[in-house]
Amino acid sequence: MTRNTRDWDESDVRIRPNKKGSRPRTKDRPAYEDALIGRIITVDRGRYRAILDEDTAQERIVIAARARELRRNPVVPGDFVALVGDTSGEPDTLARLVRIEERSTLLRRSADDTDPVERVVVANVDQLVIVVAAANPEPRTGFIDRAIVAAFDAGIRPLLCVTKADVRDPEPFLENYRHLDIDIIISRTTDETATGIDARSADGLSALLSGSPVEELRTMLAGRVSVVIGHSGVGKSTLVNALTSAQRATGNVNAVTGRGRHTSSSALALRIDNAPNGSWIIDTPGIRSFGLALVDPENILNAFDDLVPIANACARGCTHKPSEPKCALDAWVASGEAGPVGIARLDSFRRLLGQDETAEAKELGAP
Numbered sequence: 001m002t003r004n005t006r007d008w009d010e011s012d013v014r015i016r017p018n019k020k021g022s023r024p025r026t027k028d029r030p031a032y033e034d035a036l037i038g039r040i041i042t043v044d045r046g047r048y049r050a051i052l053d054e055d056t057a058q059e060r061i062v063i064a065a066r067a068r069e070l071r072r073n074p075v076v077p078g079d080f081v082a083l084v085g086d087t088s089g090e091p092d093t094l095a096r097l098v099r100i101e102e103r104s105t106l107l108r109r110s111a112d113d114t115d116p117v118e119r120v121v122v123a124n125v126d127q128l129v130i131v132v133a134a135a136n137p138e139p140r141t142g143f144i145d146r147a148i149v150a151a152f153d154a155g156i157r158p159l160l161c162v163t164k165a166d167v168r169d170p171e172p173f174l175e176n177y178r179h180l181d182i183d184i185i186i187s188r189t190t191d192e193t194a195t196g197i198d199a200r201s202a203d204g205l206s207a208l209l210s211g212s213p214v215e216e217l218r219t220m221l222a223g224r225v226s227v228v229i230g231h232s233g234v235g236k237s238t239l240v241n242a243l244t245s246a247q248r249a250t251g252n253v254n255a256v257t258g259r260g261r262h263t264s265s266s267a268l269a270l271r272i273d274n275a276p277n278g279s280w281i282i283d284t285p286g287i288r289s290f291g292l293a294l295v296d297p298e299n300i301l302n303a304f305d306d307l308v309p310i311a312n313a314c315a316r317g318c319t320h321k322p323s324e325p326k327c328a329l330d331a332w333v334a335s336g337e338a339g340p341v342g343i344a345r346l347d348s349f350r351r352l353l354g355q356d357e358t359a360e361a362k363e364l365g366a367p
């Protein structure tokens, strides 16, 4: 006779001693209905740091280990997870992570030469902040396009943040993005000490960032969870520090993560200062690529709401690429109804569609 699963606790997980059959059977797993739900902020060598009772007086960081039955399931920053056992967050305690809640979005890093496995990077993010420098290092449209495709495909809103506009005018290269519906923030350093935001970079030096672009970005990130990507040296750390500085100044970052940021090699969720509850930014050191192998063209098309009704006339299975003999988007241009803006939008759409064509295009850093 089966017991009511409500009576079960974690000790009811049946672990069979047999080597081959050590995973508990699905039907025997308890539901953990009394588990607490937390947000994963970072993962470090098999230990998961979750924030519990967020934005309440009981808020605490709990360190957890993954339950045996989840060992094949990646848990990443941004995940909401169910925790049982000691969830006090007291020093030297360890909770047990027993379930990953359903994810609203998921970003994957593509396989590359050194790592053949496609890995999950972050979960449940609303926005992808793509940071590029106007110069030093040079901006690469390939990198940006692939990141935009990855975001559209995952149902995440992309934002483009151009740094170092004090070094070079970014407008000529931004022409490539004016026909996409994405917000662009242009950041620069300033001499105005009264309005500038002093932010430390990854190398420990300070840069005085012009205040208004940082505030514009802060507004766009308000109340949302965003992930930030960019090549080394573009000023990503400087920007993230400008948005999360109060935590660092008060030393909370170390309390939260247990280590200094520059030693961090995994993604890390940080709370944005002077922003409403639930405003988080996830920094992704060293992550330069996203999986584009299985991009669905319809997901890209959906980001171009003016093209959707036109493309509805296409035959089923039309990829909308220029090679399609009867794509309704070509007929629209030929009829003269598209106009110059429509033509530019179609060009942008097709440029993004082309991003999944070659194997090396999977690597965001490819020139």
Ligand SMILES: Nc1nc2c(ncn2[C@@H]2O[C@H](COP(=O)(O)OP(=O)(O)OP(=O)(O)O)[C@@H](O)[C@H]2O)c(=O)[nH]1
Binding pocket: 163, 164, 165, 166, 167, 187, 188, 189, 200, 201, 202, 203, 205, 206, 207, 230, 231, 232, 233, 234, 235, 236, 237, 238, 239, 286
């Ligand atoms: N001129 C100028 N320099 C900037 C700007 N933003 C950042 N920098 C400088 O660019 C350098 C690199 O900045 P970081 O923030 O460390 O760059 P990063 O992208 O985090 O680099 P990694 O940590 O290597 O990934 C630092 O010396 C910054 O002070 C800017 O808007 N203008």
